[in-house]
Amino acid sequence: MTRYVMVADLRRCVGCQTCTAACRHINGTPPGVQWRRVLDMEIGVYPNVHRAFVPVGCQHCSDPPCLDVCPSTATRKRDDGIVTIDYDICIGCSYCAVACPYDARYKVSRAEFAYGGEGMANEQAVFDPRRINVATKCTFCVDRIDAGTAKGLTPGVDPEATPACVNSCIAQALHFGDIDDPESNVSKLVRDNEHFRMHEELGTNPGFYYLWDAAGEEEK
Secondary structure: OOOEEEEEEOOOOOOOHHHHHHHHHHHOOOOOOOOOOOEEEEEOOOOEEEEEEEEEOOOOOOOOOOHHHOOOOEEEEEOOOOOOEOOOOOOOOHHHHHOOOOOOOEEEEOOOOOOOOOOHHHHHHHHHHOOOEEEOOOOOOOHHHHHHOOOOOOOOOOHHOHHHHHHHHHOEEEEEEEEEOOOOOOHHHHHHHHEEEHHHHOOOOOOOEEEEEEEEEEEO
């Protein structure tokens, strides 16, 4: 089997928001909609305080709550673990946005562009009218993955088959790959480092891992 996941190394993320910008550029999301965003957090107690930058978005859960509440079956989970939305049958009820514990879904009621009007050329080039009045979210750049794998490329290794946010990361904090492959890049990162997943206690089995320290010798 294949299950695509994303890994964020919190020791390397510098909070530059380049992944956010790359996602918006590739997907043409309107102002206020950030499928990939980075939280800026302060941790600790004075004087031992430091900042942490945490990339967030759709976690592509193995048991996604958004799927269970969707009355039109627009939300689906592929065999490779990617959670998708069929814009053609989504009715825009927003049940999924309420059910998502990661605040990862958006809905807009009209076309909006960065500087108003009809938008810049690059915005028009990626504008998708099907995403008006329906739920939207991060797709792990599924179109890139499908196009790349059709050419025999490996997601997470070959940039052409890898999500735009991962390709753009200047600190090499974001990684992507098949967690079911024990020799993949993401499997090795998760195996060799202490990690956590957001709201794992809810039983969603999220497909987004966060690294925060090297694993001890006994865990390797």
